[in-house]
Amino acid sequence: MTTTLPHRPQLLVIGAGVAGGLVAQRAAEAGMRVTILCDGPELDRTQLVDRFRQADPQTMMSPYPVVPHAPQPQVARTDDYLIQKGPRPYNQQYIRAVGGTTWHWAASTWRYLPNDMKLRTLYGVGRDWPLDYWDIEPWYAEAERALGVAGPEDAPFDAPRSSPYPMPPAPFSYMDQIFHEELQRLGYAHISAPQARNNQQVYDGRPPCCGNANCMPICPIGAQYSGNMSIEKAQAAGAQLITDAVVHRLEVGEDGRITAARYLTPSREEFRVEADRFVLAANGIEGPKIMLMSTQDRAPQGVGNSSDMVGRNLMDHPGTSSSFDSERPLWPGRGPNVISAITSLRDGDFRSEYSARKMMILNMNPVEGIALAAIDEGLTGDALRNAVRHRTARRQVITAFHEQLPDPSNRMRPSTEGLTDALGLPRPEIHYDVDDYVTRAAEDTKRRVEEIAERFGAAPGSVEHNEGYLPNNHITGATIMGEDPRDSVVNSDCRTHDHPNLWISSSSNFPSVSSVNVTLTIAALALRLGEHIATEAQP
């Protein structure tokens, strides 16, 4: 039996992360009656920190409760939920709870460069956005204020801006300072990374970051932004939040409008919520999966999918990670997890041949892996203690995000083999590969890291590179934006071509992934969308 909820919101937001939270907040503050559905529970920061400290082992997911009705890809084994059909794994990771995945993030909040949105026109590859950078520039500024971003003015290869960052840039750690000197000598632009983290001041009621060095997996003091903060603001403005509501179906009416969303509770009771307008903000995998599960007479290929593009064009930033030991002690692990980045490879004519990149000096405490390795070598006593200390001070890690182009054959669909989760809903099945456009760039990245390592006195041949590509959780492309309804899912307003009252708020809309973290762009588009819906809803 299905129960229809008695109240009918003007706007139903599906998903309670940053993408849903900002739309809901904007619309609720404009006076709309808003309901937010979230599949998972509310989380308590203190409990998350306790769980992290007691966890064995401590992974990116160890603070977060396992919620059987809203399964989350785990770090060690994402394949216990995501079905990897290869040839390469799409090992993305996300949190299904109020606040979403930004509970554990590095809070790196970059704008796209204007050229990131014109790949086809400028470099003859990928797709253009149906939007110009300057169309969304004011919304980037709004998003930076909403998330509380600290960043550098006029930094090379940081996007042009009409207003200053809300907070001055976070200071470089000692390690970053030394890298800065050497990288400049090698001709790189190396800048303070824009970050949604309070820099030596209170902002928006959040305390200043005091370098707990635990931004991933949980900031113990809430110095950095997380999506729950926007949800709380939306609630303060009158939005209603329903938790443990797993949306699995959207219903299409006679006129092509969405009439209701259906959700299951943990005990498999089914409810319907009717609303005037719907925003799907359930992340770049679960959102498109809901659309593809919603096959019905009026949407035989699923909701919003007359183009057959839903679930396709999956992108991420295929990542490299290279480590080496510097001659001098630099002590990575002091302060926030990522403070700086090499930006000079974010743009250039080379993009017609291979990927743009952002490279980062990782600032995470490496001591555990070093201690385990030293013990395995057979060291004991003072020799062990000294080796652990010596190596920890010198272990450098440089990571890189590589821009990947949209390819319709990289796709996610609800399991084609009937594999289901605890509620009986199909698990996401993913076909994914990384092409030569990225491979060429990744080879170049490795060569560059070796040159940098040499500069730091690393022994020849000692740089260790990861196998394959590392995931970076920037889940992009599966509801791709474009002007032509035949090969895209949403238009430049993030409205689905097929259903006039259904919008999508997610990085899944992005026609290009660029070389930077995607969440500030999600936030900018979410605020713009909230405003657009509130304006349209005005009598």
Added chain:
Amino acid sequence: MTRTPTLTRRSVLGGVSAAALLPGWASAQASGPSVAAFAAKCRELTGFDPIPRALLMGVREIYSATDQAALVADQADDALHASLLKALYTGMHRPEDGEPGRFAYSSALMYAAVEDSLNVPSYCGGLPGFWAEKPADV
């Protein structure tokens, strides 16, 4: 260097279960070495003196009396040495045939090895912006 174990009242009460205090219950071998002897071995193996009591008591719980006796008598194999060292350095026991288990976090010796320059993750490192200064060690 191994010190001669001296059985103080405190170390007996702190390290041995109540059952072990019952007269005639077990031989020294079965109840394991004294806390003092075991602590001395841990100090020698880890390069740390002292070793936080919580950490020491944690490993006393984990390793059998026989394993502890073998360690103290220098009769442990490499795998047992490495297992004990990993537990003391990381606060986590990683048995070959079972699930790993954490018994300590911030007191783990790996953090003590670097504490003048790095804070234990999830604990505040100092005044906001402290990371811009030179680490103590540099």
